[in-house]
Amino acid sequence: MKVKDIMRPRADVIDADRTVQEAALMMQKNSYGSLPVSRNDKMIGMITDRDITVRVVAAGLDPKNTRVEQCMSQGIRYCFDDEDLSVVAQQMIRSKIRRIPVVNRSKRLVGMVSLGDIATRGQNKNISHDLLSHVAQV
Template sequence: MVGDVVVIDASASLVDAAVTMKEANVGILPVVSGGRLRGLITDRDIIVRAIAEGADPATTLVGDCATRDLICARPDTAVGEAMEVMAECQIGRLPVVNDEDQIVGMLTLSSLALRSSDESDALHTAQQVSKRSSKAA
């Protein structure tokens, strides 16, 4: 699990999100409001949901373009269970939240593969997630 997760407030602009992504060298940011996880915004979301639709990224709020239907893990979620969820949902990142919906980490394919004792499970998860990626291309 990646523990030091850079987040952005839902009231920030898309330009702020893009700058934060560049500075942190990430393509996704958890979106928070009042300290609680409210969504996720990706570099692709900024392009597809805002710029391609003619929205002004300087005035459009992150919260307006973020994905809100979240699938999250808890700190005690087992590696195998997290990998299964990621494979079934074809997602490459899984936010980890506590009981107050505060983000405490992010599970990634690479972090799970390093912790998995079953290489075939890690490979299967990566293949399932890549199916979604190839459909989006």
């Protein structure tokens, strides 16, 4: 099974210069747990609900004045839409990540795939079990 068979075909991106409050509002509106972060049309990191909680709220920073770049997770892991799902699941296990942006071979963002997508729509129960047991406990 390929990633494109189970991915969510819609993915939003937030610019690194936007505020954390804007990111949180996007996440709330669309029920996202994370957003890819871009600068000059290139993904440079991810911001997660955990990043916001730990790096902004717990640190006493103002989400209205804190930029996404200040609290995002640096770097980006992604997969290709034509990759085998088992390969991507192993990448997620090694990296201990729950969501991963999906790009086409031109490296254009085409969707997102999550631990939940693999568990509910993936056809290989062994992959789902491995992924859930290794990543969900993080």
